[in-house]
Amino acid sequence: MTEQISFEQTVTYALARLTTAFRNTLEDHMGRVDLHGGQVFILMELWKEDGLRQVDIAERLQLRAPTINKMIRGLTEINLVVMRKSRDDGRASRIHLTDRGRAMRARVNDQWVELEAEYLAGLSETERLILPELLSKLRKAYSGRPTADIDSD
Amino acid sequence: MTEQISFEQTVTYALARLTTAFRNTLEDHMGRVDLHGGQVFILMELWKEDGLRQVDIAERLQLRAPTINKMIRGLTEINLVVMRKSRDDGRASRIHLTDRGRAMRARVNDQWVELEAEYLAGLSETERLILPELLSKLRKAYSGRPTADIDSD
DNA sequence: GACTATTTATAAGCCAGCTAATTAATTTAT
DNA sequence: ATAAATTAATTAGCTGGCTTATAAATAGTC
Numbered sequence: 001m002t003e004q005i006s007f008e009q010t011v012t013y014a015l016a017r018l019t020t021a022f023r024n025t026l027e028d029h030m031g032r033v034d035l036h037g038g039q040v041f042i043l044m045e046l047w048k049e050d051g052l053r054q055v056d057i058a059e060r061l062q063l064r065a066p067t068i069n070k071m072i073r074g075l076t077e078i079n080l081v082v083m084r085k086s087r088d089d090g091r092a093s094r095i096h097l098t099d100r101g102r103a104m105r106a107r108v109n110d111q112w113v114e115l116e117a118e119y120l121a122g123l124s125e126t127e128r129l130i131l132p133e134l135l136s137k138l139r140k141a142y143s144g145r146p147t148a149d150i151d152s153d
Numbered sequence: 154m155t156e157q158i159s160f161e162q163t164v165t166y167a168l169a170r171l172t173t174a175f176r177n178t179l180e181d182h183m184g185r186v187d188l189h190g191g192q193v194f195i196l197m198e199l200w201k202e203d204g205l206r207q208v209d210i211a212e213r214l215q216l217r218a219p220t221i222n223k224m225i226r227g228l229t230e231i232n233l234v235v236m237r238k239s240r241d242d243g244r245a246s247r248i249h250l251t252d253r254g255r256a257m258r259a260r261v262n263d264q265w266v267e268l269e270a271e272y273l274a275g276l277s278e279t280e281r282l283i284l285p286e287l288l289s290k291l292r293k294a295y296s297g298r299p300t301a302d303i304d305s306d
Numbered sequence: 307g308a309c310t311a312t313t314t315a316t317a318a319g320c321c322a323g324c325t326a327a328t329t330a331a332t333t334t335a336t
Numbered sequence: 337a338t339a340a341a342t343t344a345a346t347t348a349g350c351t352g353g354c355t356t357a358t359a360a361a362t363a364g365t366c
Contacts, residue, residue: 004262007197012183012268014288016179016194017171020216020323021295026169027324027351036350041169044160055314063173067353074351087315090363091314094267094274109157119294127287134287136278142174173353180321180354191322208344220323222346227321244344294327 015126015138027054029115034078042107043097046081047105053086062143080104116138168291181269186260187231195224196250197292199234200258204247206239215296233257 007013017120027037045057052060058068072095075081080101086092120128157271161168180190190195191221205213209220225248230235239245273281 004258005265007265009285010265010269011284012179012265014285014292015175015272017215018288018292018295019175021292022168022172023323023352025295028167036351053314054316062170063352064259064354065315066317066355070352086314087316089362093315105157111157111167112160112163116163118293119164119168120296122290123287127283127290130163130280130283131287132162132167133160134276134284135164135171135276137280138272139167139171139174141172141275142178176322177354189321206344207346216322217324218345221342221349224322239344241333242344243328246345292333 006101010048010147018119025115025118029111034109035104038067038071039075039080043080043101043104043108044129046097048097048100050097053092053094055092057095075101078081101138174302176267178271183261184265186255186262186264189227191220192224192228192233195221195228195248196233196254196261199248199250199254203250206245206247208245210248228251228254 022139023037030037041061042057045052045060054065054068054072058065058070060108061068072081072083076083077133078096081095081097083093083095086094175209176190183190183193194214195210198205198213207218207225210216210225211218214221225234225236229236232251234248234250236246239247239286276284
């Protein structure tokens with residue numbers, strides 16, 4: 001007889017609930033600058049280094065190629081990035097920020113600061129201190145299966 | 154001039170990364186018992202109380218009606234639940250567990266225990282202690298927009 | 307050089323969230 | 337009793353993840 005646990009009291013359950021709440025909030029904030037929740041992470045990579053290939057972005061964000069592909073398309077449609085064929089490699093395309101894409105940074109920055117402030121509000125000093133480390137550890141714990149063989153970072 | 158923050162060093166960023174990693178892991182574990190990541194939460198509600206309406210489940214999980222509707226359909230297709238028209242209310246349908254739906258509990262239970270163990274591994278004693286409270290606080294912090302007027306819990 | 311394997315991008319399609327819009331039934335108000 | 341408003345379920349369609357499969361280009365091998 002397996003011992004029946006109370007699902008609601010597990011960390012796994014709490015985490016599941018948190019993830020959807022967080023996603024909604026992210027989507028909301030990014031929506032205020034006419035972005036979607038996922039697009040912003042691609043922009044962040046391009047702000048660090050322009051002209052990346054899709055596969056580069058996928059690797060850095062630890063997301064799959066088709067996911068990146070779809071997002072790039074969305075960003076292209078709203079004129080934040082453009083794709084140019086790579087001259088080095090006929091398969092690859094280089095993703096470049098447009099002026100609007102570069103300009104978006106300040107606006108995202110503002111929203112990000114707000115997001116940070118939002119969670120900060122309810123936490124104690126101690127909690128704030130340990131949170132980054134804790135989240136990082138959790139992510140590592142939950143990074144077994146998805147991206148084949150990444151144990152970097 | 155807005156001060157440019159380093160996105161990667163924010164808690165918001167870490168949380169975003171964590172959520173996708175977590176979702177993948179959840180999907181993986183639930184897949185081992187032929188479920189999808191979201192379906193399990195509906196089952197949990199029905200294990201607590203059978204015969205709920207879709208709107209009841211939506212409210213308890215703080216998800217939207219169409220989301221629940223789709224999941225119920227999926228659960229129906231794999232014969233874990235059945236929908237019966239409510240006699241009290243012609244609009245509503247009552248969701249009932251099948252025998253297979255009830256039997257699924259033990260299997261989910263096992264996976265859940267594994268999931269808990271997985272994150273536990275990397276954490277210190279102190280971290281384990283404060284984590285539940287911390288996650289709960291975070292969820293509350295991130296529950297402003299989505300579900301109109303919920304401040305329950 | 308030709309054949310094979312790998313890699314880049316993409317297409318199709320799935321689940322988990324969502325919003326907006328529709329239908330049917332119930333409730334409320336007049 | 338009828339009209340209006342609300343509620344329950346559903347449909348269509350979006351983003352963000354994913355997997356599987358394909359086309360084209362590159363790289364490697366014989």
